[in-house]
Amino acid sequence: MTPIYFQLKPECADEVRRVMRQRASSVDLIPESHLDDTTLELHCKELILERMAEQNLDIRFNPALKKACTMDIPKFCLAVWQSAPKDRELEGKVVDCLKQNFVSKKPLTQSCADHLTVIMEQQALHYQLDPVLVSVCDKEIEVHCGPEELENNRQGQVEECLKRKFDTLTNVECRRHIALLITAVQIDIQADPLLHRACAIDLVTFCKDVPPGEGRKPHIGHVYTAVLADSSARFHRLIGCSPVVFSTGTDEHGLKIQQASLQANKDPSQFCDQVSVLFKNALDKCEIGYTDYIRTTENRHKENVHSFWNILSDKGYIYKGKYEGWYCTADETFVTEDQTTLVKLPDGREQRVSTESNRPVEWFSEENYLFKLSKLRGELLKWLISGPVVRPVRHYNLVKSWLEQDLVDLSVSRPRARLSWGIPVPEDPSQTIYVWLDALLNYMTVAKHSHSDKNIWPPSVHVIGKDILKFHSIYWPAFLLAAGFDPPKCLLVHGHWLADDQKMSKTTGNVVSPQSCIDIATATGLRYFLLHEGVPASDGNFSMTKLVRIANSNLADGIGNLVNRCCGKNLNPLQIRLAVSPSDFEACGSPGLELLDLLQRTPDIVHEEYLQWNFYKGIDQIMALVRGANGFFQTMEPWKLKKEGKIDKLNATLAVTMETARVVGTLLQPIVPSYSERLLDKLGVPRENRDWNFARLRSNTADTSLGAQGTVLFPKIKSD
Known part of the structure; x- marks a missing residue:
């Protein structure tokens, strides 16, 4: 969304904070998708429209x-x-x-x-x-x-x-x-x-081979990383952790960017501006509540990189020398001879490629600065085995195997004549700092510029894709240890996403864009699907058909049906959320007691799964509770209870069902925030009663009014 540089009125600033779940004082932090949020107060919406109109005027x-x-x-x-x-x-x-x-x-x-x-x-x-x-x-x-x-x-x-x-x-x-x-x-x-x-479904069905346009564009793999991190950040806020600093952004230097901007006939800075706004918009549309969006082209970051370089240099970890080796431009890294292989191209020519990424490599021999990585193998091993640092265990084992071999010193600069788009080496403008040393320091830049009065270093976790594991598990902790800083406490490494069991590729035209998913299933549907289907230890498989089926089945039919049943005016003409206690479950006999047992066990199970990054398991447990509640409601047949005049049992049934729905909405807040907000609003749950302390059965001695019932929780997606 085009930023709007106007300060909001105080009452509207509160709306911004509520809708965006992050500190905000200006309209530019509200993505376009939230302007039409039905929960946004009308006076605030009118003010935003007024400011936007002034900009266009x-x-x-x-x-x-x-x-x-x-x-x-x-x-x-x-x-x-x-x-x-x-x-x-x-x-x-x-x-x-x-x-x-x-x-x-x-x-x-x-x-x-x-x-x-x-x-x-x-x-x-x-x-x-x-x-x-x-x-x-x-x-x-x-x-x-x-x-x-x-x-x-x-x-x-x-x-x-x-x-x-x-x-x-x-x-x-x-x-x-x-x-x-x-x-x-x-x-x-x-x-x-x-x-x-x-035409969203038709675009995906018939027009997927249309070229996506110039430049790099976000795909669902990028969004999955962000959604994982966002859900964890939201969960930790709910359980009372403070502060929670959640950063994301774009790394924008390096030979790959330099070459891409040349191919696009654009200035590198302009090219990065174009690409970064695409990524930021994609994250905003997916309700990613970051506290800092950092671009490595920012001055604050350049200053931090220079400062860190000087620390490494002063401590004797950087020296100048001649470096020869195979270089992979796509991966922005040198690889050893045994990390390459020759492959035959379709035209019969041979091409040497990296065995790790299958991308082409070229031989380079040049003078640059090197980092004494070889001196740090012992400290890196000590860090790795100090706890569950790299997760899941399969990635831990891979890192351990790397560290059981001798490490060679790492080239940390490139000649300016070959790589001009990057941060120059302090006091040596003929060299450009290696893009991965530059990019990895973004985490420290954010920490230095955090508004928290608490020390937030080292990071609790980095959420990364498996393709950048070596940079985060070898180079990054080595840089930090050499400079005298603690490495991150944990690396959460996730797999890639396939499209209908095939690797996503621009060549095959099966790269799935977040926008195509949002157009069909909304951001809520996409977030839910990624966390429902994504298992960090393995690759995920994306299917638009499956996305629609899961979103409809769970969000529209399962949870939506549960809420509509107990809040409908036919059975609940007074539109109240009834007082509830364990005795109401007992009054419903064995079906009520079975649901009570499930309701009491679920929050602790979900809490543990969320802590362990097993969001898919947490969701499974929540949906088991939803199925139990729908089964309970069907068994109790409240429409018959009303007809037979059994009002006490009818009220107990409604109270039990609404209490279960309330717990479901509370537990789902990290997964689908706006959906959960609508659910809890419908039930009339006060905003101060939505943290994790309320994510379990709470005896309530007084009836309370339900919220407005007009908003559909999740409109069912029509599919052919």
Whole structure:
């Protein structure tokens, strides 16, 4: 979402904190997906829309867009800019000019095009954000668009109304503007979010081979790493840990980035801006509640890298020498001769590749700086066996096997002539610091700039994919030990994701994007699926069919059905959450006692599984409780109890079911936060009663009112 640099009113800042689950004082921390959150207070939503509209009215109010389009505005829209009256707002004309050039397929920079796509998507959903449309189409809206299109809960309907009525529009300027919007969809379907959502399944089914566009883009593997870390962070907050610092971000230096930016015909800085915003938007849409999003191109990080380099140098761990070896650009690392092999290409030529990644390697011989890794093998082994440092055990065993062999000193710089995109070595601008020394230090940069008054080093855990295990389990702790810092306490290493049992590859066109999953199953559905199916010790298998089936079965049918049954006005006409105690379970006989036993055992089991990163096992236990509660409800047949006038037993049945649903909602908060919030809101659970202390049976001596019941917990996904 385009950042909005306006301070919120105090009452709205509280809404931001609630919705985003993190410290926030400005609108820029609310991703676009949360603007339509039904739990966001109307006055806050109106304020956000007002600020966003101001940005689109005058680009000078939007420094992020202005920066992204800094080369495009003078090239394509200089006349519009210069013709604006002095000290007057630009009336949306600059943004409109950029949109016209976007539609005309003018060569806008990618960062500018990406920002425009987001703006057009927002404007399509909220026509008030398009100042030109509001200005030139106000009469047409009044004539052609009825109250149903103008209602707040009918997002996107005004623009859709004008598109449908295009042939009957009489205002020439309005027709021109609507034609522009219709044409924009031909350039990027995301400019029309209603069409994009309506065709989500068809896009995946019929258009998966369409090239995904320039640059690197996030896939579900990236999101899985973030969701794992986010769920753990949320869980630790629920059990009272403070502070919980959760960082993520993008490492943006190295030969791979330098070459990719050249291929894209972009400046490396511009290329990184473009890529980083894609990753950040993907995380925001998946409700990742990070406390710090770090980019390694930030000045705070560069300063930290220089400082750390000097510590290593002063302690005698860095020296200059000649380094020869096979170098893998894709992996950004040198490999030994026995870590390579020759493979035959389809055209008959031979290519030497890394045996670890199967990626091409090249022979390099150059003078650079080396790190005395060979001196640290003993300390690394001591760290490794000090506890369950690397998990799961299969990855621990792999690291141990590496450390049982002699280590060779590590090249930690590259000649500037070969690698210009990176942080220069202090006092030697002819060399660039090795990208992995640079990138790994992001964790320390975050720790140094944490607002906590407590010492948060060493990190409790790093959550990583298995492809970067060596960098985190050998190089990173070695750097830290050499500099006199404690290594991380734990590395949680997860596997990769396959697509229908095949490795994801751009060549085969089966890379699964988070957005395609969100369009079909929402962020809640994607998060739930990844944690339900993901087992860190092994590779996961993604299937859109399975995603839809699991989300529908568990979130819509299982839990949704349970809540609807006990909160429906037919059985609960007073719309109250009944007082509950163990005696209510006893009043329901053996079905109630069986459910009571399951309810009492579940929280402790889930607690232990969450602590051990076995979120899939925790979810299985929660769903066993849901099935038990639905079975109990079916057995008790409360509709018959009502008909027969057995009110006490009816009330006991409803009280037991609602209490079970409350515990389920509390336990699921780390997994599907917004879904759990809606569930607990429906049950009228106060926000101060949602931490882990309330994740078990709580005797409640007073009835309380239910919350609003209009919101559907999880709309069932339609699939062909």
